[in-house]
Amino acid sequence: MSMTFSGQVALVTGAAAGIGRATALAFAAEGLKVVVADLDVAGGEGTVGLIHQAGGEALFVRCNVTQEAEVQQLMAKTISAYGRLDYAFNNAGIEIEKGKLADGSLDEFDAIMGVNVKGVWLCMKYQLPLLLAQGGGAIVNTASVAGLGAAPKMSIYAASKHAVIGLTKSAAIEYAKKKIRVNAVCPAVIDTDMFRRAYEADPRKAEFAAAMHPVGRIGKVEEIASAVLYLCSDAAAFTTGHALAVDGGATAI
């Protein structure tokens, strides 16, 4: 099976680091023009630099996905730079809470829901009309294994990722006849800054994280990127409304 792409332009949010950066690099390596969107200017420009070094084409757009006007501008800049949008990977997300549900704060709730749910919703809201006008395309949203089951001491995060799957499945049905596919990817623990922030302080936690996965290790960013590219590619033409666990077997237990 080869992954072929009928479109030419991909947009990745949260592309300054981690899973988003790896996926932006993977799209560029397939010859797609990539719009790299993030709050983090230095990191976003770093991703564009890596793509250019590898001979690819990319553009950085600073965007806070919680701000409607900035999301609208992101889509407008995509169209003015590259003339179209074929694939969107709505991946920007945050995780800040550490306590049980009753210990959470309203600020944490609003921050996590703001980026992880409102951000994904706003991005899809302004991407779908572009894909509709062009006659098709594909969207992948980053959920998590925390969108498929419980995440103790991360209940707000779990709720936000369940919501991402709800948005994904509903949009997939609404646009199924319009040649627009909408899927989600559900990583388990992946080696990124987000993971390191959570586990660096205590090496036993890193061992525990590895042991949560039947394959005996945490995942690599490239392993999520390849799943996202598959879901966008023509190889997945019959796959929509799916939440794909990429988790080393964690949810099979």
Ligand SMILES: NC(=O)c1ccc[n+]([C@@H]2O[C@H](COP(=O)([O-])OP(=O)(O)OC[C@H]3O[C@@H](n4cnc5c(N)ncnc54)[C@H](O)[C@@H]3O)[C@@H](O)[C@H]2O)c1
């Ligand atoms: N790392 C993991 O173990 C793991 C597991 C499951 C799901 N995820 C999800 O994967 C996605 C990517 O996470 P990562 O691990 O690469 O994290 P990361 O922290 O390395 O990268 C996240 C990126 O999103 C950006 N971002 C944050 N808020 C933003 C906003 N309001 N607007 C625009 N950009 C914003 C950050 O600047 C950062 O560059 C997130 O949605 C996360 O919830 C991560």
